[in-house]
Amino acid sequence: xxxxxxxxxxxxxxxxxxxxxxxxxxxxxxxxxxxxxxxxxxxxxxxxxxxxxxxxxxxxxxxxxxxxxxxxxxxxxxxxxxxxxxxxxxxxxxxxxxxxxxxxxxxxxxxxxxxxxxxxxxxxxxxxxxxxxxxxxxxxxxxxxxxxxxxxxxxxxxxxxxxxxxxxxxxxxxxxxxxxxxxxxxxxxxxxxxxxxxxxxxxxxxxxxxxxxxxxxxxxxxxxxxxxxxxxxxxxxxxxxxxxxxxxxxxxxxxxxxxxxxxxxxxxxxxxxxxxxxxxxxxxxxxxxxxxxxxxxxxxxxxxxxxxxxxxxxxxxxxxxxxxxxxxxxxxxxxxxxxxxxxxxxxxxxxxxxxxxxxxxxxxxx
Numbered sequence: 503x504x505x506x507x508x509x510x511x512x513x514x515x516x517x518x519x520x521x522x523x524x525x526x527x528x529x530x531x532x533x534x535x536x537x538x539x540x541x542x543x544x545x546x547x548x549x550x551x552x553x554x555x556x557x558x559x560x561x562x563x564x565x566x567x568x569x570x571x572x573x574x575x576x577x578x579x580x581x582x583x584x585x586x587x588x589x590x591x592x593x594x595x596x597x598x599x600x601x602x603x604x605x606x607x608x609x610x611x612x613x614x615x616x617x618x619x620x621x622x623x624x625x626x627x628x629x630x631x632x633x634x635x636x637x638x639x640x641x642x643x644x645x646x647x648x649x650x651x652x653x654x655x656x657x658x659x660x661x662x663x664x665x666x667x668x669x670x671x672x673x674x675x676x677x678x679x680x681x682x683x684x685x686x687x688x689x690x691x692x693x694x695x696x697x698x699x700x701x702x703x704x705x706x707x708x709x710x711x712x713x714x715x716x717x718x719x720x721x722x723x724x725x726x727x728x729x730x731x732x733x734x735x736x737x738x739x740x741x742x743x744x745x746x747x748x749x750x751x752x753x754x755x756x757x758x759x760x761x762x763x764x765x766x767x768x769x770x771x772x773x774x775x776x777x778x779x780x781x782x783x784x785x786x787x788x789x790x791x792x793x794x795x796x797x798x799x800x801x802x803x804x805x806x807x808x809x810x811x812x813x814x815x816x817x818x819x820x821x822x823x824x825x826x827x828x829x830x831x832x833x834x835x836x837x838x839x840x841x842x843x844x845x846x847x848x849x850x851x852x853x854x855x856x857x858x859x860x861x862x863x864x865x866x867x868x
Contacts, residue, residue, distance in 0.1 A: 529567035628673045644716065688713045775844075776810050784854070
C-alpha cells in the first residue's frame with residue numbers, strides 16, 4: 503500500500519472514493535443485506551457527487567442498489583420497521599422519483615416515513631432508537647429520521663413532519679448536552695434502565711466522535727427542507743452553532759483530526775478517527791455556506807479535511823483506501839469506544855468522507 507501524494511480537488515477525491523467502493527461491490531451486493539443506513543450514507547454522498555459532476559455512472563449505481571431493494575409494488579424487500587437506521591436510506595428515493603417519476607419510489611416513501619407517526623417514544627416523546635432498545639434516544643437517530651422526514655414534509659406538503667423532527671432534535675439536545683464542554687453525550691435513557699445509563703441522569707458516559715457528527719449533519723439537511731419561518735428554526739440554528747463552535751476546541755492541532763472520544767485527547771490510548779472528522783468538517787463548512795457560522799470557521803473544516811486526506815493510502819490497483827474508521831458502535835464506556843476495531847473503506851466511513859469532499863468542493867468554489 504502506498505500513501506497519498508497526489509494533489510486532487512475535493513470532488514476528485516469524492517469520485518475516487520466512489521470508484522473504490524464501486525470496484526469493491528456490485529451495487530446489489532452492498533452490505534448488509536437489507537435496506538440500511540450503511541448503504542444510505544454512502545449513496546447519499548454519491549448522489550451529492552453526481553449532482554456536482556453529472557457523472558452518470560454514479561446515479562446509475564445508486565439506482566441499481568435502490569432497485570434491488572424496492573419491489574414492483576413499492577414495498578421494501580427487507581428492512582426492520584422498528585429501527586431508525588433502516589429508515590435513512592429512503593432519502594435516496596426522492597432523487598429517483600424526481601428523475602424518473604416512477605410511482606414505486608413514492609410508494610416506498612409512503613411506506614417508510616409515516617412509520618414515524620406511530621414510532622415508540624420515551625415518556626417525554628423522544629423516539630426509541632430501535633425496538634430492542636426501549637426508551638433509548640441516540641444522537642445518530644436524528645440523521646436516520648430527520649432529513650427524510652423534512653424532505654417528505656416539503657415534497658408532499660405535510661408540514662407536521664417539520665414540527666415532529668424539530669421536537670426530536672430539541673429534546674435530544676436538551677437532555678444530552680453537557681454544559682461544561684458544549685458536547686453531546688452519545689445517548690440518553692429517560693428510564694435509566696439501559697446498562698450504560700447514568701443512574702441519576704440516564705446519560706451515556708462519553709462523547710463519542712461519530713455519534714456527535716450525525717447530529718449537525720442531520721440538522722443542516724433538515725434546514726434544506728424546513729420553511730425559513732418555522733418557529734423552531736432559530737432555536738435549532740442556535741443549537742447547531744453552539745455545538746460546532748464547541749467542537750472546534752477539541753480539534754487536534756497537529757493533525758486536524760478529532761478523537762474517537764472527543765474530549766479526552768490527552769489520554770495515551772485514545773486515537774484519532776476519520777469518520778467523525780469528516781462529518782465535523784462537512785458540517786462546519788456547510789454551516790458557513792448557509793450563513794450560520796462566520797467564514798473564519800472554514801479554517802477548521804479545511805484543517806480537518808486535509809487531516810483526513812493526509813491519512814489516505816492506495817491499494818495495488820491504485821484505488822484509494824480510507825482507514826482510521828471506527829466500525830459500527832453502540833453506547834458504552836470509555837474502554838468500549840477505545841477498544842473498537844477500525845476498518846478500511848467501510849460504508850459509513852466512506853460515506854462520511856464523500857459527504858465531506860462534496861461540501862468542501864462547494865467551499866473551494868467560492
